[in-house]
Amino acid sequence: MKLYFLIAFFCVTTLTAQDDAKQLRSIYDMALTDGMAYDWLNHLSNQIGGRLSGSVQAQQAVEYTKRQLDSIGLDRVWLQPVMVPKWVRGTPEFAYIETRPGMTTNVPICALGGSVATPDVGIKANVIEVKGLEELEALGQEKIKGKIVFFNRPMDPTKISTFSAYSGCVDQRYSGAEEAAKYGALGVIVRSLNLRLDDYPHTGSMSYGNTPIQDRIPAAAISTKGAELLSTSLKLNPDIRFYFKQNCKQFDDVESYNVIGEIKGSEFPDEIMVVGGHLDSWDLGDGSHDDGAGVVQSMEVLRLIKANGYTPKRTLRVVLFMNEENGLRGGNKYAEVAKAKNEKHVFALESDAGGFTPRGFSFDCTDAAFEQIKGWKELFEPYLIHQFVRGGSGADIGPLKDEGLVLSGLRPDSQRYFDHHHAEIDTFEHVNKRELELGAATMASLVYLADKYGFPATRKIKG
Amino acid sequence: MKLYFLIAFFCVTTLTAQDDAKQLRSIYDMALTDGMAYDWLNHLSNQIGGRLSGSVQAQQAVEYTKRQLDSIGLDRVWLQPVMVPKWVRGTPEFAYIETRPGMTTNVPICALGGSVATPDVGIKANVIEVKGLEELEALGQEKIKGKIVFFNRPMDPTKISTFSAYSGCVDQRYSGAEEAAKYGALGVIVRSLNLRLDDYPHTGSMSYGNTPIQDRIPAAAISTKGAELLSTSLKLNPDIRFYFKQNCKQFDDVESYNVIGEIKGSEFPDEIMVVGGHLDSWDLGDGSHDDGAGVVQSMEVLRLIKANGYTPKRTLRVVLFMNEENGLRGGNKYAEVAKAKNEKHVFALESDAGGFTPRGFSFDCTDAAFEQIKGWKELFEPYLIHQFVRGGSGADIGPLKDEGLVLSGLRPDSQRYFDHHHAEIDTFEHVNKRELELGAATMASLVYLADKYGFPATRKIKG
Missing domain, CATH: 3.50.30.30 (Glucose Oxidase; domain 1)
Incomplete structure (x- = not known):
């Protein structure tokens, strides 16, 4: 009898793994053939440009990304007000x-x-x-x-x-x-x-x-x-x-916004998964790698999940944080509001390390959660994603840190990043379309798995 | 008594692994702080330019690389004549x-x-x-x-x-x-x-x-x-x-050269290890990625091994092949001469996939050799080298293929390669210095290990 159970378990596990492999393949295919990230980045970088907190461009970026999120059929899109410093060069x-x-x-x-x-x-x-x-x-x-x-x-x-x-x-x-x-x-x-x-x-x-x-x-x-x-x-x-x-001159703080969109969870709507990047950038370049890439990849994650016909069990939220560069006010505000509302965040993933070829993720989580995550690693190997390491996640999602929460950061290839970082050559032409898209697909794949399987702490609380 | 042997064996193994880790660290440090590859590539690309077989530039590249190899204190540097096609745009x-x-x-x-x-x-x-x-x-x-x-x-x-x-x-x-x-x-x-x-x-x-x-x-x-x-x-x-x-017009074949340099093996001088790339390129760009990068990385491998104070047991040869692009005459000639001289090649490594961040190697070899190679993989992980796969190596070293020989190709990140490949934007400014250097260090590390441990077939023949 035991043997039958084992065989049944083995079959279910194998079929599930095949199903996951298919989902990932479908996510990557869609990102690489029919992605939106590069077009969005083109607009952010070339029609808007550098988006320093408090600038006209930062406000334009808020409006543009909200409009785009409105257009991809999420359940809800809103602006979260936050006061930000305004420094002018x-x-x-x-x-x-x-x-x-x-x-x-x-x-x-x-x-x-x-x-x-x-x-x-x-x-x-x-x-x-x-x-x-x-x-x-x-x-x-x-x-x-x-x-x-x-x-x-x-x-x-x-x-x-x-x-x-x-x-x-x-x-x-x-x-x-x-x-x-x-x-x-x-x-x-x-x-x-x-x-x-x-x-x-x-x-x-x-x-x-x-x-x-x-x-x-x-x-x-x-x-x-x-x-x-x-x-x-x-x-x-x-x-x-x-x-x-x-x-240069520091002015009084001005009002700005985090831009937020969400797909309501079908099974556990109170469990929130965040994926994000920061909407502000320095003023010298157009902020394509830092962090236009993270912004459009995060938006693309929700679009890919939806377009793939996958219905998340948990609430999936994209958060485009304002003011990471010179204040972290957006990250702090988001965490403050989440705490005040007693929202339960179970997973947060940030992309803020450039739009280069993705190599993996860092995870800030419990040993048990990390063990589970490592079990997903081989699903990513066909996409040349090999790095699943413990480590810091991202500045904006840092303030959310809490015992039950898995924090993660996308890890792209880092060799060229500081050639561009915070300088006038952080511009659109230095972002490669495929590399950007691979990053978005890699993030969407992790979000899909995190949603489908949850994490040990999450499961314990529900169980 | 058995236990002592086991402990002794364990200690020796651990010390050897530590020694290898140190050697790799030293190779990478030197490549990243005191490398020659980028300067050489600057000259090849910006002082010489596109190097189509039979062109003045191809001849200049032969002379320049020979001079540079002469200057790094190899045991022997020579030109191997080969007739090549001459096509002019x-x-x-x-x-x-x-x-x-x-x-x-x-x-x-x-x-x-x-x-x-x-x-x-x-x-x-x-x-x-x-x-x-x-x-x-x-x-x-x-x-x-x-x-x-x-x-x-x-x-x-x-x-x-x-x-x-x-x-x-x-x-x-x-x-x-x-x-x-x-x-x-x-x-x-x-x-x-x-x-x-x-x-x-x-x-x-x-x-x-x-x-x-x-x-x-x-x-x-x-x-x-x-x-x-x-x-x-x-x-x-x-x-x-x-x-x-x-x-465009096809002219009669003209004489050109493979450029070869070697360090004589201290223990097994008759066992030859080749590392190479191709010196010719298409004429539209300056051939920086294809394959200036592979040329200077291969030269750098010998320089790094020497400068690191490591004395190879086997003969280590750099071969800069002529005419990969439109004839493969250099690769064929090299193999033909090697065969005529009854030279025993045990390892050949080519870099001809661009000067981008290295991700690993492909290996064309026996199962036994591949098992051994996989044992070295974790030594490379600190350098974010994860891909050790079976597969093709490189066009130029292909004609050497023989049962006892391990063929390998460097596998850099491939996402941007075909943006540049054979076009006028295959130019120096699209090569990142660190990425190029990491590739050279990765190749030198593999050559060091291949030399130190040999391969199963090699060992059998000697044993």
Whole structure:
């Protein structure tokens, strides 16, 4: 008798696996032959452009994506209001290295997001180069006061994941000005977080922490080639001076929105699965990789699931978060509202690592959930998805973190990402249609499996 | 006593694995921080350019790579003479769709490699669209005679490996003219083998088989957008005419060279391991991905092995093959000489699939060898190399195929490859430095392991 059960179990399991394989094949086929993601991204990037929080473009992106979500037949689409910071770059920044009076070389810089302006006439001062915040502290006030601090620790090229290399350097950009101000620096220049040597300065968020307004000093990123030139110039003559001028400005917060759409769950409508990316971007490029790709892939997940004729048991929500880049207000607001409404989130997946060929996912979840997820891995191998690893998910879905929730992040190939990240070459032509579509299909496949099988914690609560 | 042996065995195995892991780490670190591949490719692409067999540029590439191999301290570097075909494109091709007399739209075309010219005044004729060679046969002489045959079967976007999609279409390009000539066609236009819709025609090799010279008809590729336009125009009006003109020419064979360098094996000098790519390229772009990348990666493998202080037991040879694109004369010559000299080749690895992020290798070998190779797979996982599959290796090393030999091909990410392949946008700026370097390190790591452990067949012969 036992044997019959075993055989029956084996047959059911095999048929289920075949069914899943067919569903995935169908999702991928549809994404690659009849996808919407690339067209949506074309509009976001080329008709709207950079979408910094509080900008006209950010508002246009809210309206456009809401309209598109309305058009794909979801059960409900709405805007979730959220107050966001409004920082404006102003006229293009200007900088040069002065090796002696009258002998100058212009270098490409851009203000870091959230930085104060320089005085109208700019700042010209001697430069002290450091490799990081520790060296700054070691040098102390005597060596730093009255100077421009030049943070020049490059990203480590031996890291295979370029995100690891980024993590190892981003403190210079984020806290450099706050720390340098403590020692009387006049300004901060940070090497762009880019593994290539090129002429593009890469912006990004920075914070003054608790520094009083009157003590805040301007901070800018310099292109990697500019950083190499400045460093070499300093080696030849430590007395050279650096000039920079920027007139960026922080305005009062303004109202913006997270854009949300959902398909109501047929069996467990109170169990919510989120898939998302962030709608805002930096202002230098058009934000195609960061994170236009994640936005359109997340929208495409719901469209693919629906167009494939699959009815989710759980409520499937796409959330296009506002203000990931310089405040995370959208992510925080979404989590705050979810908590206030006592909504039960069981799964959240973010795409915010570029529109490149997908390689897998990271998962932030219990051991039991991860064991279950690993069981799905071989379904993905025909699509060359091999990485199922533990790790962080995405900034926007982070605030949702809760014991019963499985958080996940799409992991695309990372080699080219920081060539474009936060720079004027984060543009549409650097996104490959197929790579973008493969990412959307990979996400939709994971969502399909998460919905069909649920996760251990979810099941326990229901059981 | 048995237990001691087991512990000792376990310790030795663990230490060996640690040693291998260290070697790989060191290879990757060196490739990523102090690599030569990208500089070499810069020269090949930007100082020399497209290197079609028999061209001045092909000769310059022979001289340049020989000089570079001379400079990295190999035991021996030499040129292996080989006669190659010399085909010249001539003045730029010209084509238009004539919807009615005087109403024309120009479309981008390029002659296929090896094609004959059109008459000086060009060819203007009605067009018959087919999806492949079978449809051509079904239509027969009545429908085809006096027309231009338009082969318009697109690459299948649902194939995850774009090489599979390519394989499914390349017969149109290779044999289209030979077959169409049998039914009295005047010329052949082939949809470019490109998954994107864009304006670049993609050339590539074609053959007339045994068609007598006087019966050969000219063949050209049309850009994918041009193909779409032509197809739509034909649907609107089957009587439209197509004009094209090209004055390419086949000259007599000329002498060229395979460029070869080697490090003599310290223990088994008679066992030869080859790593290679092809030095020639098509003439439209600069051949950066196809196959400048494979050339510089192969050179870099020997440099990395040497610079890492590893002394190969077996003879390690880099072979830069001439004339892969339109004749395979270099690959055939190399195998012919190896056979004549009774050289024993134990391993051959080719990189000819673009300089994109490496994903793994294909292996053409015995089951026993493949089992052994799979044991090395986890050493590659920190570098995100997951694909160890059975399959074809590379065109140039194919003629070496022999029972005892393990053939392998590097498998980079394939999504973007056919955007560039054989077109004017196969250029240096589309190669990412890190991706290229990761490929070289991945190849060097496999060569290191193949040398250190040998393969079952090899060991049997020695044992």
